[in-house]
Amino acid sequence: MNEFARLCLMVCPLIFLAGFVDSVAGGGGIISLPAYLMAGLPAHLAAGTNKVVNGCGTLVATLKYFRSGKVIVPLAGAAAGGALIGSSAGAQMAAMIPDDVLQKVMLAVLPAAALFLFFRKDFGAEESVENPVRGKRAVVISVLIGVVIGCYDGMIGPGTGTFMIMAFTAFLSMDLLTASGCAKAGNLASNAAAAVVWILHGSVLWKLALPALICSILGNYLGARFAIRGGSRRIRAMMFVVLGLLFLKMLHDLM
Numbered sequence: 001m002n003e004f005a006r007l008c009l010m011v012c013p014l015i016f017l018a019g020f021v022d023s024v025a026g027g028g029g030i031i032s033l034p035a036y037l038m039a040g041l042p043a044h045l046a047a048g049t050n051k052v053v054n055g056c057g058t059l060v061a062t063l064k065y066f067r068s069g070k071v072i073v074p075l076a077g078a079a080a081g082g083a084l085i086g087s088s089a090g091a092q093m094a095a096m097i098p099d100d101v102l103q104k105v106m107l108a109v110l111p112a113a114a115l116f117l118f119f120r121k122d123f124g125a126e127e128s129v130e131n132p133v134r135g136k137r138a139v140v141i142s143v144l145i146g147v148v149i150g151c152y153d154g155m156i157g158p159g160t161g162t163f164m165i166m167a168f169t170a171f172l173s174m175d176l177l178t179a180s181g182c183a184k185a186g187n188l189a190s191n192a193a194a195a196v197v198w199i200l201h202g203s204v205l206w207k208l209a210l211p212a213l214i215c216s217i218l219g220n221y222l223g224a225r226f227a228i229r230g231g232s233r234r235i236r237a238m239m240f241v242v243l244g245l246l247f248l249k250m251l252h253d254l255m
Contacts, residue, residue: 026161044206
């Protein structure tokens with residue numbers, strides 16, 4: 001077996017899984033980035049290839065949610081604009097705050113988020129959502145969600161989509177399915193911007209990116225379909241998985 005075939009067999013199944021998870025509840029990067037690193041790619045090539053592949057997969061998932069009427073375009077666009085600003089600020093702050101401090105904060109936040117979901121059985125359920133926030137107030141809140149979660153993305157990164165789903169649900173009274181669609185659209189802008197930067201720097205392994213891209217698109221499409229057909233119940237269950245994986249990753253990095 002040649003080196004390229006080995007890389008594809010090692011990476012592509014994990015990229016499919018990452019795309020599936022990401023399109024349902026966010027957090028696919030927890031799976032995809034380590035997949036490239038385990039295959040032996042240098043960190044910059046792994047990050048660049050990951051962004052390009054994930055960006056294309058996210059586009060497919062966003063279109064699937066949009067066609068199903070699960071994206072509120074003005075709010076998703078406002079969050080996307082805020083995320084670009086917040087991500088830039090977060091990247092600057094990351095240079096000033098030690099990694100271990102950020103990781104310790106996240107180790108406290110993640111179990112708290114999981115406990116909140118566990119005890120709030122009706123959180124984001126379609127039948128429990130009443131009086132969703134709309135109008136100018138909703139746009140302002142969406143921008144703030146984008147800025148804050150985008151700042152987290154710039155500082156730490158993994159789980160951004162999951163936290164954005166929770167924020168849309170908590171502050172705009174969206175059901176989890178609509179929140180997932182809006183979060184996907186919001187993430188698409190930041191992924192595209194980052195992908196362009198990596199491409200311009202030549203930090204994309206294209207021969208691996210192309211087969212991985214196909215797997216990511218397929219995973220995102222099937223994941224979005226799975227979420228749309230199952231509604232908030234399936235998204236809620238997948239969010240527990242993502243929060244658990246993210247907690248284990250942070251704990252491993254800290255140790």
